[in-house]
Amino acid sequence: MVDEVSAALVIIGNEVLSGRTQDINVQYIAKGLGEIGVRLKEVRVVEDDEAAIIKAVNELRAAYTYIFTTGGIGPTHDDITSECIAKAFGVPLLRDPRAVERLLRQIKPENLNEARLRMANIPEGADLIDNPVSHAPGFKIGNVHVMAGVPKIMQAMFDGIRGSLKGGRPLVSMNVTIHMGEGAIADGLRQIQDDHADVEIGSYPFSRDGQYGTIIVTRGADPTTVSTVSRLVATMAESVGARIEMDSESA
């Protein structure tokens, strides 16, 4: 797609890979980026492991417009993201006075021990990302945005930086719910997709009360085309005898 603005996300956390924690950050970031026309192209979940983090960040920052990371910027021994990002960029990790000042908004001076001060260690040259929830900042270096893993904090950080991203043309989508299994409409769908390369047609089967159905999601930059293609899908499905429901126009 012309002028596509792309993004990748690195989730840093043994707790997701062990199954202890159900990630909900992917969906929040994916939707938020989509609204400003930035397309999330890849997500990687990696362990709290220096080599794994550096490899993922360096591979992805070379491949996509924007990179986001979540997790690993707290005060404990398993929080190693900031060191890893500094190493990935080949810059020193420095105690940042701006970050210390922010920690002092939340933490009494007598409680600002060495562990908590680690949260003020920021790669040289990075800009801070505001944390309106608990003040310990994230940071941005190059095209990499380093955020907390706790969803409430991540969301606040992400909402704060989203306005600074240069987006593309947002995609709009429309759904057609077809009360028939995918197999009966697949040939017709393929034909419609072949005829309309400027939209993406996704087919998502479901079963409800023992009945198979399919949701067809048409996505594209041009609302008129998306609407036209959705109507074609609906007509095709009705022509093979399916009951359908169509979205009203939706973003």
Next chain:
Amino acid sequence: MVDEVSAALVIIGNEVLSGRTQDINVQYIAKGLGEIGVRLKEVRVVEDDEAAIIKAVNELRAAYTYIFTTGGIGPTHDDITSECIAKAFGVPLLRDPRAVERLLRQIKPENLNEARLRMANIPEGADLIDNPVSHAPGFKIGNVHVMAGVPKIMQAMFDGIRGSLKGGRPLVSMNVTIHMGEGAIADGLRQIQDDHADVEIGSYPFSRDGQYGTIIVTRGADPTTVSTVSRLVATMAESVGARIEMDSESA
């Protein structure tokens, strides 16, 4: 870790990357693997894109013991996983009579159109994976296990193959809930981790009713060590004035 049995997961699906669908397959697979001593080391979410799928599968199958994929094996034009896996392995994709026979358990012969028959296209040399829900099979080739994306079907496929995997020593874990922020216990935790390299100590902050707290998860292969280290963590936290709650022994 000695004799570690590792795994990676590739989630194939624009619907996860657009935020339309909240993935729940990672957690199911992560927990299921953990129970048999297989460690999920990496997850990638990639688009329904041939180059992206082939790259992820080939990189990961060279790096880990087992690979799992979810998504993209249905009858529609956006289901391209099977072709991509065949290309990744450099083998032809063939109409598999065993798979056709399984489709006929679910689909009447007169309804077995070309689109549905695509679900019987399997890379040469692959073994089929049972689908007790809707019969269209997954498959295994080399160390790669290709499964459906619909959670109910994926879970049935995964449960069926899990017994065939050669696991390692399962990790056990114990939680200590500490009613104090991470920063106050971080130095003590680091010391305990440094003294016990054979367990992993994860620190997960939470806030509840405006109070900060931390859950410390100790994981390792030896239950006695995990229990001992958890008690050390609890004692350390109490020594700095925190109220704590300890798990009973848990797997």
